[in-house]
Amino acid sequence: MSELDEIRMQVMWNRLISVVEEQALTLLRTAFSTSVREAGDLSAGVFDPQGQMLAQAVTGTPGHVNTMAEAVLEFINEIPRDEMFEGDTYVTNDPWKGTGHLHDITMVSPSFLNGELVAFFACTAHVVDVGGRGFGADGKSVYEEGIQIPIMKFAERGAVNKDLIRILRANVREPNQVIGDFYSLSACNEVGHRRLVDMMREIGLTSLDNLSEFIFSRTTNAMRERLAQFPEGSWSNELMTDGYDEPIRLAAVVDMKDGLVNVDFTGSDPMSRWGINVPIIYTKAYASYALKCVLAPEIPNNAASLAFFTVSSETNILNAQRPAPVSLRHVIGHMVPDLVFGALAKALPGQIMAEGAGALWNIHISVRPVAGQSGQNAEVLMFNSGGMGARPALDGLSATAFPSGVHTMPIEATEHTGPVIIWRKELRPDSGGDGEFRGGLGQIIEIGAADNHEFDFSAMFDRVTQAPRGRNGGKNGTAGSVKLDDGTAMRSKGWQHVPAGKRLVLNLPGGGGYGDPAQRCAKAREQDKIQGYVTEERQ
Structure with missing residues (x-):
């Protein structure tokens, strides 16, 4: 040519x-x-x-x-x-x-x-x-x-x-x-x-x-040249997630050999009886994304580049079989990149970011008037994001949807869909893990219904009992929490009720820190304090 x-x-x-x-x-x-x-x-x-x-x-x-x-x-x-x-x-x-x-x-x-x-x-x-x-x-x-x-x-x-x-x-x-x-x-x-x-x-x-x-x-040629620059070998990692009613262990082994990469998820916990199972097609999608982010980020994503990545697994929560419930497959599926990154960090020390919030904090709200009152019924869906993990040379991004990449919905658009009021939506101080590079911050979101309305909500949250881990000496990010404005604790998954006059308060998790906190420069710490990312108590 x-x-x-x-x-x-x-x-x-x-x-x-x-x-x-x-x-x-x-x-x-x-x-x-x-x-x-x-x-x-x-x-x-x-x-x-x-x-x-x-x-x-x-x-x-x-x-x-x-x-x-x-x-x-x-x-x-x-x-x-x-x-x-x-x-x-x-x-x-x-x-x-x-x-x-x-x-x-x-x-x-x-x-x-x-x-x-x-x-x-x-x-x-x-x-x-x-x-x-x-x-x-x-x-x-x-x-x-x-x-x-x-x-x-x-x-x-x-x-x-x-x-x-x-x-x-x-x-x-x-x-x-x-x-x-x-x-x-x-x-x-x-x-x-x-x-x-x-x-x-x-x-x-x-x-x-x-x-x-x-x-x-x-x-194909670009992928071969790129993968030839990386060592061959086998590296494993495990990661704990909240699960539904008990923690769930995810396991991965990354094998790089002959210019091809396979990720084996055998060893992950069995399928759940709840709707958090993941079909293998979705597991492969995020495993391939994680590999490409690290190994070939600049090469176009198409059939030829994806052909270098394969996945394997016995039947388990990351290879769920029909007719398993899978509605929230993204909550566990969004943890797959951090799981794969953890294995790659052993192959490429000093090059892989810390763990982040991972899963979107989606919430589906079903709002209706209180019995005997007039009003509007509505179904409202919100996407919200915690903090990303810190990177080897940069702080983590705050309130950022990684790995999904979706945008957050503007409050005005959400409130326009029904009688829902977002009373507060702000960065969550002290939620990013300490380190030479600080983890990204989560958010605080406070949600209520309009006067004479109540709502049920479907919680789709994780990293509440299992905080994002730091890397290379960085501290863990702060775990999330779900509660009412009177302090009543709510579950991180499943349908629940918020009475009229009460508000739901979501504290989204922050990302893990990277590197020894003692190495963080004084100027960066001062800026954290000035911008309100870290409080006096944290300092």
Whole structure:
């Protein structure tokens, strides 16, 4: 390939990334759910006709992007090629063939040019409700957690499946929001298809074969060169999480050999009877993300780069089998990067960050008027973040969603969805672990209902009994807590009630510190004090 051809291919690759970015932005702009519109809890990507991911949108979470990279193959396996038509859109929320739980809707659309299949577009988003028990850990099987949609057609030749719409409307609490998001997902893929076809016609392409070969060959070569710089060997780590009613141990062994990396989760605790189990597709998504963050952060994320990472496990909480309850698979799944980092820290001493809050502190609020009073019913979902662990040369980021990467929802957007008042949302002093580099701070969030209203809430929290650990002599971050404003302790998981006039107070965990606290410079300590990150008592 000539230098000029390489430049043209690189330009087309960049154009492809802009196509999927516009695809994702369409979803952001048209979504009904605040978790999508405000928090960016979504993914979008383009795939070749064999179902290999060519490019992903920058907007999106690893748990969606990397599961979607495998989910498209499930769609191709179940829908025969001769049953795919222009204008089709396919859908599922199967946790084992999609993204790990029922609340995520995955849509895949074939893209045709001049009657020939040239690509697939896929997108995923979290919807506000799927019926059943609602978003929480209380289910005893996936059948209790909501409506299950097998891989099927949402639309055929552009005609929407009205029977599916009627079934959805009869099974969810917020039908207008949910069905609106289904149409937004479909529109997202349609925009990607249109932009791709426009690009191909402009450039004169009849297929993406040459561009695919360029993308995958460059990525493969870059990954081989990068992985060759790291030592071969085997390293293990264990991490404790709160669990539901008792702590749960996660275990991982990272093997690097012959330019490939495998993570084995055998040794983790058995499946839980509560909805915190993780399908292996989601475990792999975050294990691959952790490996890529450390080993090849600058190399594009596509089928070729992901091919260097594999996972294995016996049946356990990180490889849950159907029909295990999996609604809160993210709470344990978000701990996987810290688990993998702990093993890599033994292979690469002095290069790996400390543990952080990990799991999002999601809360689903079901608010209603007190009996005998008039008012509004509403379902409200909030995403909140604790602190990140400190890094080998920098303090941890405060109130940051790592590893999920979603945004926090603005208070105004949350309060607009129903009679909920956020009385306080501020950084939590002294929550970051001490060290040469300080852990990121958590938050304090105080939530109440409007006058004459009460609410139930689904707690989806962790790091309450098991604080994030520091690294290389750094101190642990401060664990979280859940209570009412009168001091009544609440559980970290499960549905609970907040009476009218009471407020829920969430203290989110801070990240672990890095390095010997005695090595922290006096100027940094003074700035911590001035900015209120650390109080006089902590000093």
